[in-house]
Amino acid sequence: MTHKRVQFDFELEFTNGGGLQGQGFRLDIEGDAIDDRDLADYIVRDLRLLMAGPVRIMNKSIIDEPHKRKREPQPRLSGIVELSHVVGDGTVTYPGLPAPRICDYLSREQSRAHYEAGTEFQIARIDMVANTGTYVDCPFHRYADGKDLAQMPASAFADLDAVVIDADHRQGIAIDVSRLRGFEVRGRAVLLRTGWDAFWETPEYAAGHPFLTEDGAGYLRDCGVALVGIDSMNIDDTRGRARPAHSILLGAGIPIVEHLCNLSALPPDGFRFTALPPRFAGVGTFPVRAIATLGAR
Incomplete structure (x- = not known):
């Protein structure tokens, strides 16, 4: 051979x-x-x-030339920490976008007519935009020729080695290169902990939120990160019309997870991250159940 x-x-x-x-x-x-x-x-x-x-x-x-060495298997970790917001009927994620409507398509009472006595089911109906709750962006969200959710491999969202970078909003809302140095980030999910999730479902959540700067996004791209997440209203500064962080990261095929929460419950590293969306074709954004997996297994 x-x-x-x-x-x-x-x-x-x-x-x-x-x-x-x-x-x-x-x-x-x-x-x-x-x-x-x-x-x-x-x-x-x-x-x-x-x-x-x-x-x-x-x-x-x-x-x-003959191969010289063998690759070592990577260790796997376990233990679950929830990192997603709960979404209910009427939950506002992004001001200006419609809130989800959650109701019965088939109620338990209605279902009793279809089954034997004592058997009943509920089928829910959910009407919502894709940018609801904690969600992932893939390249199609920004680029017409980018990969959509069905085209992205599950490995882009699941069981990623991860690191938390402390970017507390009280130290400034702009997360630039100076706040990203000194961390092991290559090939990892980089989660930016700003503490802004404390304002979820309040008027303050959309006002003056923390964001990743253009140079910060370029730096993470050049460092070869696997995914970038943030516990803020948007990874970009929404006070203007430009969206450089989305453009840079999604242009490089790097998924973005916005509206994370509970990052303060995580250690700086030593865990794995999953934010897996369903396989919808023609869709670039969708809610996820984001989790951290802790401990050896």
Whole structure:
């Protein structure tokens, strides 16, 4: 069997300062090719680097050469923490968008006519816009040619290694690069804990909320994060018409989860994150049951 390896030069910047360079570096690969983003993740994992930030790949070529090492399996974790808001009839998520209407399509009383004595069911009807409660955005939300919920793999939303970055709104509502450095973020779900979820379902929730800046979004993209979540009304500054964080992250295929809650119950890292939406075609946003999974299993 012919084995393939990739040979390349690279430059890596650490989130807490400094950097690392490599020339003529070689790594084993599966198949005949590897893209730059996957290769950047591979370098960080293979070298067991911490605080890895942006990685630039140069002079990449694929060569025939026997493999040199085996990949180690990643540990799995368990234990559940709820990170989603409860949505009820009339819950306002985003001012200006209609609140959901939740009612019976078939009530228990009505169902009794269809079944034997003592047997009854309820079938609910829910009328709502997709941007309701805690929800995930995928590329189709922003780009007509982007992947919709049905096209995105489940792995983009489920069982992601995760990290919480403390971005307390009392220290400023703009989350820029200076507040993102010094964390291990590559290949992880990055959850921005602002504490703004305390204002959920109040008039204050939509006014002057925390947001990720354009340079902050670009930095996380360049660091190769898997997903970005925030416990605020929007990941962008809604005081203007531009939406750079959505444009940058979704343009790179990085999902966004908005309206998270309870992030204060999580440790800084050592857990996994899931925010799995249903597989609707032609839809770019939908509510999720977001959870953190804690503890070894």
